[in-house]
Amino acid sequence: MIQIEYILIVSAVMMFAGVFGFLTRRSTLAILLSIELMLNATDLNFAAINRLMYSGGHEGYFFTLFSIAISAAESAVAIAIMINIYRQLKDTTADKLSKLKW
């Protein structure tokens, strides 16, 4: 039996790796990957805490499945947007995409 702390430590590491990647990587694709990492960290937390606190219930697992599906859809939309941006600007570096400022 794996201790809940190990799982939470792994998910926290994943979460902050995602946050760090989101704030520092310049490629939008890498930023997208970081978002997936954060989502996966929360999914892990959902599953682990459901098992820990409501071992008879299944809500946490279902929510995890929802989250995976939504993140898959979100990735598809995001990548579609990125392709369009690339067609327009020939570049997908995040700090170059500042057209919406003042």
Next chain:
Amino acid sequence: MDYQYTLLILCLPIVSFLILGLAGKWLSHRVAGLIGTLSIGAVAVLSYYTAFAYFGARGADGAFATLVPYNFEWLPFYIGNLHFDMGIMLDPISVMMLIVISTVSLMVHIYSFGYMHGERGFQRYYAFLSLFTMSMLGLVVATNIFQMYMFWELVGVCSYLLIGFYFTENPAIAASKKAFIVTRFADLGFLVGILVFGYYTGSFSFDFTESFTYAAGALHGVAPDASKAVAAGGFILPTALFLMFIGGAGKSAMFPLHIWLPDAMEGPTPVSALIHAATMVVAGVFQVARMFPMWIQYAPETLHYVAWIGAFTAFYAAAVAMAQSDIKRVLAFSTISQIAFMMVALGVCMPGHEGAVIDNHGSLGYMASMYHLFTHAMFKATLFLCAGCIIHAVHSNEMSAMGGMRKYMPVTHITFLIATLAISGIPPFSGFFSKDEILAASFAYSPVMGWVMTAIAAMTAFYMFRLYYGIFWGTENKELHEELKAHGHFGEAPAVMTLPLVLLTLFTVFMGWTLPGTFGSYVSATGQPYEIHLDLQIAVTSVVIACVSIALATWIYVRSSQPVAERMKAAMPRLHEWAYRRFYLDEVYQFVTHRIIFALISTPIAWFDRHIVDGALNGLASGANYIGESIRPLQSGRLQQYAYVFLMGIVIVFFIMII
């Protein structure tokens, strides 16, 4: 009797104004002049017809009724019952003014064919004359003080436009602005007076019954608004009437608001004859006469001020006229002096002691004032038109360019002489009769006033004959005249210019003694006929004094060299210089407006506005701008920066929640 057609008197000139003003560019001079002249001719015919019909029909009590053929509510005021009406009112003085205005205007229209021949802007000139005639007619037939005020401003605008007719010349521009600003300044008083009057008496109408009821009820404390009304009965009405008089003083060039009139002579001479001698400048006198029932009932003490302001103005203008060398300036000051005579005549009226407040005896001055207004309009228009003929011949306003003109311009000479005799008060010319009534009214008021006015009448005779001799006798400027003769255009003016002179002179010759009845039987304060009886004592005194003045002027000025005049000038150089410079009144105005008002009040206010008021608003704007600039970098457009700020915000909120 049905006077519906009087509306045409106002409509015809406005139609010709619109035609000439809008389509004048495509009309030839002859056609444009004819349109203007014909419309005024029709107005004159209608005016004379109205006068014959009106003065032919006395009411049952022997008085002339006040008729109102038109009156409709134009604008309501929503204060009490006040409303601003437009209409036509016929009473003895307005019908008399119709005659004066249409006659002089028609003569000036005819005369201008010759005088303005070939001028640029001929059509514009006739358009403005039409507009002026309409406005002046509207002023005299007004049914209420507000309508009068509206047309009052319109004649002011026409005066401005016509003084500045030669708008490419600086003196004309300056003179037109001066006339407009001075009279506008005075009209401020008029407007405030009207509003105070209307507010406290509940009516603007010249049918004073409503005002009387209100103010009389007020005195006994039974008016609808007792506190308002008590004030009206006490000091408000005199104040309101005096404020209106300030407007009238501006228009009628009473001291110290007279300064615009001499400068107004920069306009074409026929305009001076029509506007600045015969019609517009007497509007102030007419206004006081219109409000006369209120004056005599509620402000008889205030009338004393009117009388003394008039007397001082008459004296001042006569003194200045003695030293001027520009013939139009002499005539301008003589106009100021004569209008002041009319004001004095109104000012010396006294309320009747028994029975009605207005009786023919106490209100002799009212009749005298209107009489003098009528006769003065005719002979002063003649004098100005004669001056126009002379200026047309010698191309100068200065007496030094004239002298000995009697040989070259016989018709002008005779008409000028008759008008001069009339203004000097020599019988049987019209001026004698009207001036005599004014003197009689002044003597009835107080012997001091009577002698002062007699002395001013003597001064009038003196300066008018000085002018007459200076133009037609005296030292001839032979050199200039020979030169003009060599060019071929020197001599009597064309018939189109001399005809109006002769026609107007007929009025001057016959007005005094050929009317069936006398002037007083048509125009008097009560409407009841007033039979004029010449007071022989006053009449003989004034004629003798006038003759002495004329003899004196003859002795001094008739010869070709004038040693006496030179010696007098040398003996009193200071006085002559002061009189010639109009006692430096224009300089005083210049000093007061520029050095005191502009420098001490306007400039600091302008500085305050530019630096403090503008500065405060500019400071607000630049402060907002600075804040905006400093927080602008937050909106960098860089996604990761936003995420970073968002994250830090969450961390801070997280720690706050924990604590």
